[in-house]
Amino acid sequence: MTLAILCRRAFSDLRQNFCAQLITTMVVSLSILIFAFFTLLYFNLQHFVDRLGAELGLVVFLSEDTPKDRIPSLYQKLTGLSEVEKVTYISSEEAFGRLEKFLKDEKEVLEGVDPRFLPPSFEIQVNRAMFQLKRIKQLAGEIDKWPEVSKVQFGQEWIDRLYVFSGLVRTIVAIIGLLLLFTAAFVVTNTIKLTVYARQEELKIIRLVGATNIFIQGPFLVEAFLQGLMGSSLALGVVFACFRFFQGIEAKSELLRGVNICFIPWQYTVAIIASSVLLCVLGTALAMRRSLRL
């Protein structure tokens, strides 16, 4: 049997059983749509946590007795670290100035206070490409051991909480994904079974004239391939349209500016389409097992 005959039969079947094919494609599409929305949510949360962690950075407080001539060498030492992107020195006076700005109308409480009562510090921005919570913790621990350093501070507690939260979301997405996958597999297989059942007599006749299993099954597999491909592409298209819509809102909103929402990475997009195609093709092969018996 040539590929041309197989494709011609598949397209002829698609035309003749358009409604059934459309229903199966919509079922696939809806399942993938829900799954893709959760995946989009998960990736944006992960992206947000990573970015927040990187932006929080480290603050290295120096001991009060650190000589001023040690500052440039400490600066050099910090900028030499591979994890460090940018280092800013904040003197005691600058820190005091920031505190005054922060207190605004209540800055009178600082009256009579020595402007050097706050320790000098280095604000470190971490290299985003190298950002990992573990590595940041490690770095903070290493810097903390330097004799001139009194304390290293970073939003560990917040980052830890966010990581636990994103881990929870990942688990939820995985569970929902699996449930949706089983539901989609069940619904798709049964929709195909119904289609096959409705065409049982036709398949019996085709078998009687000497059709091989590939002749009988081939068009169904081509149809399943197209259903998987079109269903998942449609769902991802809808998710992408929503993503662009949110991007538009983000650009216009002062509150959301800088959130930088991201789309599902292309590797995952390809994996979703491939899984959908595989699901439909395997579902069809399983649904047709009985029809291929003599």
Next chain:
Amino acid sequence: MISIESSIILLKDVSKKYSTDNVVFSGIDLEIEKGEFVFLTGPSGAGKSTMLRILFCAERPTSGEVWVDGVTLSSLSNAQVPYLRRKIGVIFQDFKLLSNYTIFDNVALSLEVIGLGKKQAEQRIMQILEGVGLAGKTSHYPLQLSGGEQQRVAIARAVVNRPSIILADEPTGNLDLQRTEEVIMLMEELNARGATIIFATHDDRLFENTHRRVIRLFNGRIRI
């Protein structure tokens, strides 16, 4: 004396039973020679259809051995069955046409499965439809035709790939006398061109004045 060499169909001690108290036939020995036209008759439920179904591998015998065109059916794997079926044209009483296919496409099915080129297939389909008098109705659907016409389409589909054996299971059961005669004539023509034909019928009138061999199935046994 039964011999595999001279016969196109051979059954040796063939039995078919669905359960201990549902025995269709047992101990059947039968030989049909190449180019023969035989009538297979017997009352309803005698096992005529079952025998034909065994010959085109829709069912397997419970015991015994069957040879079709030199092939031992018991040694035939499921994957090999379609290739045997291409040598056999089957005609049914209920026509078994695909109602959502045109007449042309119904007949084309037999050629599609063997992968015949489009041009060659078209030529052969038109030739066969002309032969059965339906050349003007290629784009009609089966339900737009009369019973006799539908049976002629079924015959066209069964013979278009030039099978060496034709199994006709009560092909005239749903037809009036005139249409029945037309079908018999078509069968005679196909036989004259070399096809071996087994014509199952319970209607004695069809072979009353014939010189053809009549195989009678009765109470699960053959009476010649």
